[in-house]
Amino acid sequence: MTGSSKPVLGLGFAPAAEALLGRLLAAGVVDEVHGPGATAPAAWLQQRWQGAGAVVAVGACGLVVRLIAPLLQGKDTDPAVVVLDGLGRFAVPLLGGHGAGADRLAEAIAALLGGQAVTTGSSASSGRLALDAFGKDWGWRRGRGDWKALMTASARATPDSPLRVRQESGSVLWHDMEAAAGLAVVGASEQADLVIGPQRGEGCRWHPPSLWLGMGCERDTDLVVLERLVEQTLSANDLAAEAVAGLATIDRKGNEPALLALAQERGWALRLFSAADLAAIPVPHPSDAVAREMGTASVAEAAALRAAGVTAERLRVPKTIGRAEPGERGAATLAIAEAAESWAPARGALHLVGSGPGQLDLLSGDARRALAEATVWVGYGLYLDLLEPLRRPDQARRDGRLTEERARCAEALKLARAGAKVALISSGDSGIYGMAGLALELWLGLPEQERPRFEVHPGLSALQLAAARVGAPLMHDFCTISLSDRLTPWKVIEARLRAAAAGDFVVALYNPRSRGRDWQLERARQLLLEGRSGDTPVAIARQLGRREERVDLHTLATLPVPEVDMLTLVLIGNRSSYVRDGRMVTPRGYPGAELA
Numbered sequence: 257m258t259g260s261s262k263p264v265l266g267l268g269f270a271p272a273a274e275a276l277l278g279r280l281l282a283a284g285v286v287d288e289v290h291g292p293g294a295t296a297p298a299a300w301l302q303q304r305w306q307g308a309g310a311v312v313a314v315g316a317c318g319l320v321v322r323l324i325a326p327l328l329q330g331k332d333t334d335p336a337v338v339v340l341d342g343l344g345r346f347a348v349p350l351l352g353g354h355g356a357g358a359d360r361l362a363e364a365i366a367a368l369l370g371g372q373a374v375t376t377g378s379s380a381s382s383g384r385l386a387l388d389a390f391g392k393d394w395g396w397r398r399g400r401g402d403w404k405a406l407m408t409a410s411a412r413a414t415p416d417s418p419l420r421v422r423q424e425s426g427s428v429l430w431h432d433m434e435a436a437a438g439l440a441v442v443g444a445s446e447q448a449d450l451v452i453g454p455q456r457g458e459g460c461r462w463h464p465p466s467l468w469l470g471m472g473c474e475r476d477t478d479l480v481v482l483e484r485l486v487e488q489t490l491s492a493n494d495l496a497a498e499a500v501a502g503l504a505t506i507d508r509k510g511n512e513p514a515l516l517a518l519a520q521e522r523g524w525a526l527r528l529f530s531a532a533d534l535a536a537i538p539v540p541h542p543s544d545a546v547a548r549e550m551g552t553a554s555v556a557e558a559a560a561l562r563a564a565g566v567t568a569e570r571l572r573v574p575k576t577i578g579r580a581e582p583g584e585r586g587a588a589t590l591a592i593a594e595a596a597e598s599w600a601p602a603r604g605a606l607h608l609v610g611s612g613p614g615q616l617d618l619l620s621g622d623a624r625r626a627l628a629e630a631t632v633w634v635g636y637g638l639y640l641d642l643l644e645p646l647r648r649p650d651q652a653r654r655d656g657r658l659t660e661e662r663a664r665c666a667e668a669l670k671l672a673r674a675g676a677k678v679a680l681i682s683s684g685d686s687g688i689y690g691m692a693g694l695a696l697e698l699w700l701g702l703p704e705q706e707r708p709r710f711e712v713h714p715g716l717s718a719l720q721l722a723a724a725r726v727g728a729p730l731m732h733d734f735c736t737i738s739l740s741d742r743l744t745p746w747k748v749i750e751a752r753l754r755a756a757a758a759g760d761f762v763v764a765l766y767n768p769r770s771r772g773r774d775w776q777l778e779r780a781r782q783l784l785l786e787g788r789s790g791d792t793p794v795a796i797a798r799q800l801g802r803r804e805e806r807v808d809l810h811t812l813a814t815l816p817v818p819e820v821d822m823l824t825l826v827l828i829g830n831r832s833s834y835v836r837d838g839r840m841v842t843p844r845g846y847p848g849a850e851l852a
Contacts, residue, residue: 262309262335263287264361267297272342273314276369279344283368283622285361286312298323310336310352310361320350331355338362344369353377354389360629363648367624383649384410385435387419387450390650391462393631394427395600395675396452397498401460406449413438422446424453425499426464426598427674429632434649454499454572454594463499464598465675467572469524470504470560470591471515472546477586479514485578485590486518493573495592500524501599504563506534506555514586525602525705527563534558540568541575560593570594600675604708605629606668606699607678608692610685610715613801614642618721623713627679634668635681642802643681665695672708685717689738689766718825719764722797725807727839729795729829732846734762739769739776746776753780757787762833762842765826769817777826778817784828785812793835795827796820809835 266277266286273292280286290300301311305327313320320339328334328351336358337351347366349358359380362373379386387410388403406419413419418440430436442448452462473482490497502525509515510528519526531551539561542553552558556575561568573592580586607626612618627633627646637655640647647653656664668680682690692712699710723730737752738744756763763784769777784792790813797807798821810816812828820826833842 262307263304264310264312265301265304265308265335266290267301267311267313267315268292269297269313269315269319270342276314276340276342276344277312279369280312280365283625285365285368285625302327305335306333308335310338310357312338312340312361312365314340314342317348317350324351336361338365340365340369340371345371346374347371348374349377353380354386357389357392359386359389360393363628364625367628368621370621370624379407379410379435382411383435384438385430385433385650387460390430391426391452391464393650393677394430394464395598395603396426396462396464397496399456399461399463399496399498403460406460409449410438419450420446420448421450421452422448424451424455425466425594426452426462427671427676429652429654429671433652454495456494456496461496463496465499465501465600466564466595466598467495467499468501468504468527468560468563468593468595470556470558470563470593471509471588472505472550472555472559473509473512473514473588474586475512477512477514477588478580478584479517481578481580481584481586482514482518482588485576485588488578489573489576489590489592493592495572497522501595502527502563504529504559506531506550506552506559508550509555523602525599527559527705529559529562533562537561538568540571556589556591557593560591564593564595565597566593566595570596597670598674601673601706601708603675604672605677606672606680606695606708606710608686608690608695608710608712609679609681610687610690610713610717611635611639611643611681611683612685612716613718613721614639614683615801616643616645618716618801619643619646620713620715623715626711626713629677630679631676632668632671633679633681634664634671635679636664636683639681639683642683661691661694665691665698669695669698669702669708673702673706682715683718685715687712687714688717688719688736716801718766718797718800719827721800722764722795722807722825722827725797725800726795726809726827727841729762729793729827729833729840729842731842731844732762732830732832733759734764736764736766737780738766739780740767740773741776749776750779750783753783754786757784760787760830762830763828765828767822768824768826769820770822777815777820781812781815781817788812788829788831790814792831793829793833793840795840796824797827798824800825809838809840 264286266289268277277289336356339348339350347362349362352358366373420440420442450460504527507528534552537558539554539557547553572594575591578588609623632652634654668678672678686692792812794810799805
């Protein structure tokens with residue numbers, strides 16, 4: 257959550273802290289807890305301070321300040337510190353608001369607990385991008401530069417004298433965020449205060465992971481030979497190691513100790529390709545000798561281009577040779593290609609968020625936390641509009657059309673693979689006629705190392721809210737059936753309706769009727785009448801959880817089919833369901849059975 261793999265520590269001082277820390281531990285927000293009943297909190301924290309990614313303390317700010325003061329070493333090394341009051345009403349990022357991720361952590365905790373994040377930094381309070389931290393949200397790495405001076409200049413920038421940003425790689429979706437309104441994006445040849453791209457240089461720089469290093473080596477080449485070749489080649493071409501997405505080579509080198517060690521040491525992915533894959537890639541410097549030995553005329557150049565998914569025009573560095581020095585063993589080749597897209601799935605996340613019916617007070621704390629953590633929201637425009645009051649100025653929004661579910665899933669997954677944290681939003685519960693299934697299928701179709709973190713956050717289904725509005729109709733077995741034959745053949749739907757009628761299930765009909773499908777609901781009514789009487793109660797719930805909400809009770813015989821549309825859920829009782837005093841109920845005990 258803090259953008260770090262280091263653990264998040266929970267620390268409490270009062271009895272009320274135990275319950276709060278327990279909730280955070282159960283939700284995976286904190287990894288280890290030192291509760292109010294434990295002794296020596298100062299010693300416990302001192303032992304863990306350097307290895308912590310963040311500290312969440314429940315107690316007074318003054319107490320926490322005095323506790324951490326002797327441990328502080330520097331802005332770039334200290335963990336984030338967030339302080340909560342005993343009731344969880346306020347989350348205060350006390351230390352490391354930008355770089356260490358305390359602001360994001362406070363916002364996520366506040367969303368989960370139903371509280372408020374009290375951010376006091378200049379960028380947060382003015383709704384501007386925190387330029388020294390925002391790149392982490394997109395999966396980028398920060399380079400060198402006088403970031404303090406940049407943030408000072410950002411605070412002083414005006415519409416007439418904006419801060420200038422030049423971008424050479426990485427997602428440009430942040431350009432349209434409200435928080436970026438005070439920035440001026442300039443062209444490739446213009447001077448800039450902040451540069452986003454793979455090149456090293458003066459000033460402050462963010463480096464999206466877009467460079468692929470293609471490597472080949474002799475068997476049992478020493479690691480030091482590979483390390484020197486990489487360092488010297490990057491330096492000679494003013495390329496940043498922070499911009500490297502990964503290594504690529506031929507599959508025959510997949511067990512080469514030095515290559516494996518280099519990838520592990522740098523945290524780089526290692527992609528392996530067959531000789532046939534590499535032989536199909538046109539390269540500027542093919543070798544007959546390599547072709548005879550490896551089955552492809554190129555390893556380094558072809559692997560770099562294949563991993564980057566580009567042609568030779570985007571080869572930043574052609575094949576370079578590195579040889580062993582005295583006392584060393586082996587030789588290696590290196591080429592560098594620049595991908596058109598960033599690639600950092602290990603840094604990204606895809607959150608499937610069920611927004612419920614759209615009423616914000618019915619949104620779960622888990623869903624709110626996922627929305628707070630996300631860099632980009634992707635969804636159908638109507639659903640995003642309902643959640644818009646929760647979106648911050650530094651979060652991007654990507655609207656999709658109602659029938660383009662696959663395109664939305666693909667875009668969300670692409671952004672997450674690039675390193676962003678993405679919320680893919682469905683109405684109701686994303687796992688019930690929502691986006692979770694399609695997104696998961698696409699995710700499972702990727703190689704394991706290309707999968708970002710995948711989490712499903714449940715929401716309140718229309719079925720549940722409709723039941724709550726009319727009484728207690730789901731006290732016995734029930735089923736849901738979608739009447740849309742866009743993805744399911746009608747004969748399959750009809751078979752399910754007959755089975756539901758024969759089994760005497762309470763039935764919830766989703767997608768009951770549209771302009772292009774105006775006969776299916778009447779056919780469903782006729783089929784259900786084969787198994788239950790015309791007096792069976794029916795609830796028609798339209799626009800649930802929204803200002804236009806309307807819930808009416810009818811019978812199966814009098815169901816007003818023309819009044820039903822795609823914004824309606826139809827809930828049909830079983831043989832024992834009844835209506836009394838305006839309430840619909842299905843008895844918990846079925847006729848012929850006895851309740852203990």
